[in-house]
Amino acid sequence: MNHRQILDAALRSQPAPRSRYLNLVADRVERDGRFADRTHLLYPVLARAAGTVEPMLEPVEFVDLLAEFLAHHGAAIGAALYDRAYLKDPDRALAGPASLLSGWISARILDGLQSGRYRPPDDRTYRFHSDNGDMDGALRGFPFHEDDAAAD
Known part of the structure; x- marks a missing residue:
């Protein structure tokens, strides 16, 4: 099976700049030996996370990040893909790995923004939020935390 078809199908619903960017990344992945026997793990997760990818990283840097991500989380992705739940609801089964990948990408972008690259x-x-909207502790009231404390 050509696993890239999973990503290609997901990119049809993405904005053109994001789709072009992820196609460039996928082209590099196809030529990179680190992914020779692992694209079946990468493409379903990347397809699920495609809507959250900001095309800011250089494609070479993005591919390096993907290789590192698979080195750390390939076994967990494989477990999700070969779980019976994946057959019933692939989006739900890959939600965790896709969210984790989105976090890795966002962290790399934020580091680059902070360093000026x-x-x-x-x-x-850009705005930041939690998945369930519940913000406890130091983030409660952000960005008005100091005002809330003074009013109490």
Whole structure:
């Protein structure tokens, strides 16, 4: 089976810049020996995470990040793919690994923004949130934490 078809199908519903970017990344993955026997693990997770990928990293850096991600989490991805739950609901079965991959990508981008290697596009606004909207502890009231404490 050509596992890239899984990613290609997911990219059809993505905005053109993101789709072009992820196709460049996939082309590099196809030529990279580190993925020779692991694309069956990578493409389903990357397809599930495609909607969260910001095309800011250089494709070479992105491929390196993917290789590192698979080195750390390949066994868990394999377990999710070969679990019976994947047959019933692939999106749900891969939600955890896809979320983890999105976190790795976001962390790398944030590091690059902080160090000045990347500049955010002028037409973008970024916001941060938790998955369930519950913000406890130091983040409660963010960005107005100091005002909330003073009012109490």
